[in-house]
Amino acid sequence: MSGWWSDRRVGPALGSAGVLVLAIIAGMTVYVLREAWPSFSANGLAWFGTGGDANVQLENIFRSEPPFEYMLRAWPLLYGTLLSSGGAVIFGLVLSTLTAVFIVEFAPPSVVRILEPVVRLLAGVPSVIYGLIGVLVLVPFLNDHLISTERKESVFYVIQLTGQSLLVATALLTIMIVPIMIAIAVDALRSVPSSWTEGALALGANRMRVMWTIALRAARPALVAGAVLALARALGEAIMLAMVSGGVIFAPNPLDGSTFFFEPIQPLAAAIVQGAEGITVKPYGQTLFAFAAVIMVSSVGLSITGWAVRRRLRRFAA
Amino acid sequence: MSALATPPQERPPRLRTDPSGSWRAWPLRDRVLLGLCWAAGLALIAIAALIVLYMLVKGVQYLRPELLWDRPEASIDQSRSGGFLDPILGTVLIVVGALVIAAPLGVATAVWLTEYGKPKWLARMVESGIEVIAGTPSIVLALFGLAFFAQGGLGFLSATGEGGAVFGRSLLICCAVLSLEALPLIVGATREGLLSTPRHVREASYALGKTRAATIHRVLLPVARPNIATGCALGMGRVAGDTAVVLLLGGGTLQLTTNGSIPGLNYLQGTGSTLTTYVYANSPSGEGGAPEKAYAAAFLLLALVLVLNWAVDRIARGSNERLGWTR
Numbered sequence: 200m201s202g203w204w205s206d207r208r209v210g211p212a213l214g215s216a217g218v219l220v221l222a223i224i225a226g227m228t229v230y231v232l233r234e235a236w237p238s239f240s241a242n243g244l245a246w247f248g249t250g251g252d253a254n255v256q257l258e259n260i261f262r263s264e265p266p267f268e269y270m271l272r273a274w275p276l277l278y279g280t281l282l283s284s285g286g287a288v289i290f291g292l293v294l295s296t297l298t299a300v301f302i303v304e305f306a307p308p309s310v311v312r313i314l315e316p317v318v319r320l321l322a323g324v325p326s327v328i329y330g331l332i333g334v335l336v337l338v339p340f341l342n343d344h345l346i347s348t349e350r351k352e353s354v355f356y357v358i359q360l361t362g363q364s365l366l367v368a369t370a371l372l373t374i375m376i377v378p379i380m381i382a383i384a385v386d387a388l389r390s391v392p393s394s395w396t397e398g399a400l401a402l403g404a405n406r407m408r409v410m411w412t413i414a415l416r417a418a419r420p421a422l423v424a425g426a427v428l429a430l431a432r433a434l435g436e437a438i439m440l441a442m443v444s445g446g447v448i449f450a451p452n453p454l455d456g457s458t459f460f461f462e463p464i465q466p467l468a469a470a471i472v473q474g475a476e477g478i479t480v481k482p483y484g485q486t487l488f489a490f491a492a493v494i495m496v497s498s499v500g501l502s503i504t505g506w507a508v509r510r511r512l513r514r515f516a517a
Numbered sequence: 518m519s520a521l522a523t524p525p526q527e528r529p530p531r532l533r534t535d536p537s538g539s540w541r542a543w544p545l546r547d548r549v550l551l552g553l554c555w556a557a558g559l560a561l562i563a564i565a566a567l568i569v570l571y572m573l574v575k576g577v578q579y580l581r582p583e584l585l586w587d588r589p590e591a592s593i594d595q596s597r598s599g600g601f602l603d604p605i606l607g608t609v610l611i612v613v614g615a616l617v618i619a620a621p622l623g624v625a626t627a628v629w630l631t632e633y634g635k636p637k638w639l640a641r642m643v644e645s646g647i648e649v650i651a652g653t654p655s656i657v658l659a660l661f662g663l664a665f666f667a668q669g670g671l672g673f674l675s676a677t678g679e680g681g682a683v684f685g686r687s688l689l690i691c692c693a694v695l696s697l698e699a700l701p702l703i704v705g706a707t708r709e710g711l712l713s714t715p716r717h718v719r720e721a722s723y724a725l726g727k728t729r730a731a732t733i734h735r736v737l738l739p740v741a742r743p744n745i746a747t748g749c750a751l752g753m754g755r756v757a758g759d760t761a762v763v764l765l766l767g768g769g770t771l772q773l774t775t776n777g778s779i780p781g782l783n784y785l786q787g788t789g790s791t792l793t794t795y796v797y798a799n800s801p802s803g804e805g806g807a808p809e810k811a812y813a814a815a816f817l818l819l820a821l822v823l824v825l826n827w828a829v830d831r832i833a834r835g836s837n838e839r840l841g842w843t844r
Contacts, residue, residue, distance in 0.1 A: 205728065205730065206728050206729045206730050209729070209730040209733070210629070210633045210635075210729075212625075213625045213626070213628055213629035213632075213633060214629045214633060214639070216621075216622050216625035216626045216629060217625075217626045217629050217630065217639070217640070217643035217646075218639070218643070219622065220622075220626060220643055220646045220647060220650065220700070221642060221643060221646045223650070223697065224646050224649055224650065226661070226665065227653070227657070227658070227661040230661050230664040230665050231657065231660060231661055231664065233664075234660075234664050294557050294560075294561075297553050297554045297556075297557035297558075298554070298557045298558050298561055300554050301554035301555065301557060301558040302558065305551060305554055305555070306558055310558065313562060314558055314561065314562060316826065316830065317561055317562050317565040318561065319826055319829070320565050320569075320822075320823070320826055321561065321564070321565055323754050323758070323822045323825070323826055324568065324758070324819065324822060325757070325758030325759070325760065325793055325818060325819075325822065326758070326760060327758070327760045327793045327796045327797050327800075327815070327818075328568075328572065328758075328796070328815050328818065328819055330797075330800070330802070331796055331800050331811055331812070331815050332568065332571070334800055334801055334802055335800070335801070335808055335811075335812075336571070374564060377561070405540075405542075405543050405547060407540075407543060407547040407550050407551055408547060411547075411550070428652065431652040431654075432652070432654075434654065435653070435654020435655070435656060435657060436654070437654065437655070437656040437761045438760040438761055438764070438793075438797065441802060442797070442800060442802040468654060468656050471656050471660070472656065472761065472764065475764060475765050478663065478765070487660070488660055488664070491656065491657045491660040491661075494654055494656070494657055495653065495654075495657045498652050498653055498654055498657070499649050499652065499653065501652065502648050502649050502651065502652030502653075503645055503648070503649065505648070505652070506644075506645050506648040506649075507645075
C-alpha cells in the first residue's frame with residue numbers, strides 16, 4: 200500500500216468524483232436552459248400567463264414551419280401542476296404527521312414492524328404501477344360510479360369528464376410522496392431529547408399532549424423540510440400523472456363546485472411525457488424543454504431549501 | 518432521500534411511561550387524535566396490502582410461462598404480440614449498467630465527503646449537489662440526457678443516422694442517465710455507514726501505522742460494506758422502476774436491437790425497452806391496449822421491487838449481527 204496509493208493522491212482522486220457531480224449539475228442546468236431559451240424568449244413573461252387555448256397553441260407549435268411559431272401561454276399547465284402537487288402535499292402533511300406520531304409513540308411494536316417495511320414498500324413501488332392502477336382501476340371506477348350522467352352533461356360543452364381527474368391524480372400523488380415525509384418526520388420525532396418529553400409527562404400531560412405540544416413543535420423544521428422535498432418530488436412526477444390525466448390541457452374551475460375535483464388536469468411533467476414522441480420536432484421539443492426548465496429550477500430550489508432546513512436541524516440537535 | 522436510505526437499526530426500546538393511565542382517561546380531543554393516528558397507520562398498511570394483493574391476483578391471472586421467453590412483436594392482434602423476454606433483459610442490462618457507473622462514483626464521493634472533506638466549501642457544495650440530484654425529477658434528467666448525448670462527439674454511444682445525425686438514444690445512454698438516480702442513494706447509505714463507524718476504529722488503524730488511504734481500503738470500506746450494499750439495492754430498485762428516462766432515451770423499440778460490432782456491448786449501444794416502458798406502452802395511455810400483458814409485466818416488476826426491499830432488510834439485519842465489534 201505505498202507508491203501510487205499514497206494519501207496525497209487518494210484525497211484529490213476521490214474528490215474528483217465529487218467535483219464530477221457538481222459538473223453534471225452545471226451541465227444539466229446549461230443544456231436544459233439552452234434548449235428551453237427560444238420558447239421563453241419568444242413569449243417573454245407572458246409564457247407564464249393565461250390566454251387562448253394551450254391545446255391549440257401546442258398544436259400550432261408542433262406544425263409550424265420555419266420561421267417557427269413559439270406562442271404559448273402555459274398557465275393551465277402550471278395551474279395543473281400547482282393543484283395536484285399542492286393538494287398532495289397538504290393531504291400528505293396531515294397523513295404523514297399522524298402516521299409518524301403513531302409509529303414513534305403509539306403503535307405496538309408488532310404494528311411498527313409491519314408499518315416500517317410498508318412505508319419503504321410504498322416508496323419503492325414504481326410510478327408506472329401507480330399509474331397502471333390509476334388508469335385501469337380508479338379512473339374507470341370514478342367514471343362508472345361516482346360521476347353521474349347529470350354531472351357529465353352539466354359541463355359537457357366545456358370538457359368531457361372521463362374519470363381522468365384531479366381527484367385521482369392528487370390521491371395517487373399523495374400516496375407516492377407520503378413515505379418520504381413519514382421517514383423524515385419519524386427521524387425528527389425520534390431525535391427529540393427524551394428529557395423534554397419526560398419532563399412534560401412528569402408535569403402531568405398525557406402522551407398525546409406531549410407529542411402534540413412538545414415533540415411535534417420541536418420537529419417542526421423537519422416537517423417543513425419533508426413537505427418541501429415532497430413538493431419537489433410531486434412537481435416532477437411525470438409517468439403516473441401522464442397516465443391518469445387525460446390528453447387534454449384543462450384548468451379546473453373551483454367555481455364548478457364538487458365537479459372541480461372530477462375535471463382533468465395536465466401538469467407540466469405529464470405534458471412532457473405525452474409530447475415525447477414529437478420532441479425531435481424543433482420548436483415543439485424546445486417548448487417541452489421549457490417545461491422541464493420550469494420543473495428543474497423549482498425542484499432544485501426546493502431541494503436546496505429542504506437541505507438547508509435539515510442541516511440547521513442537525514446543528515440544533517447536536 | 519437519505520432518510521429513506523438509512524437501513525433500519527436496532528434501537529433501544531423507548532421508555533413508555535404512562536403516568537396518566539390508559540387513553541380512556543384522556544380528554545375527548547386527544548382520544549380523537551389517537552383514533553386518527555391509528556386510522557392513518559392502518560390506512561397505509563391497507564393501501565400497501567391492496568396494491569400488492571391486487572397486482573398478485575392480476576399477475577397470477579395473466580402471467581403465462583410463455584410470456585417470459587417470447588419476444589415481443591408489434592402487432593395489434595394480442596395473440597401474436599408475444600411476451601416480454603426483451604423487456605426483462607433490458608431491465609437487467611439497465612440495472613447492471615447503471616450500478617456499474619453509479620457504485621464507484623457514489624462510494625468515492627461518500628468516502629471523500631466523510632474522510633477528507635477538504636476544502637470545506639467544496640465538500641458543502643458537493644453535499645448539497647447530491648441533494649439536488651436526488652431532488653431532480655427523472656423527466657428532467659431524461660431531457661438533459663437527450664440534449665447532451667445527441668451531440669456529434671458522443672455519437673459512438675448510440676446509433677447514428679444518415680449524414681452523421683446522432684440519434685442520442687440507446688440503452689447505454691439510459692444507464693448513464695439512470696446512474697444519476699442511483700447515485701444519491703448510494704452516497705447516502707455509504708456515508709451513513711462511515712459516519713456510524715466510531716473514531717476508535719480509525720484510530721486503532723492509524724496507531725498501527727496505516728495511512729489514511731490504507732485505513733479506508735482495509736478497514737472502513739469493509740465495515741461499511743453492508744451499507745454500500747443497501748445503497749446499491751435501493752439504487753437498483755430506483756433504476757428498475759424508472760420509466761421516464763427509458764421512455765425518452767431507450768429508443769422506443771420493443772425488442773432489443775444491436776448496434777456496433779463488439780459482442781455484448783452492441784446490445785448496450787442499441788435500443789430497447791424495459792419492463793416499465795413495456796407496462797406503459799401496453800396500458801391505455803400507451804398505444805397498445807393490452808392491459809392483461811401490462812398487468813403481467815407490472816406484477817413481475819413489483820416482485821422485483823419487493824425482492825430488493827427484502828434484500829435491504831436482510832442486509833441491515835445481518836450487518837447488525839456481524840459488525841458488533843465496531844460499536
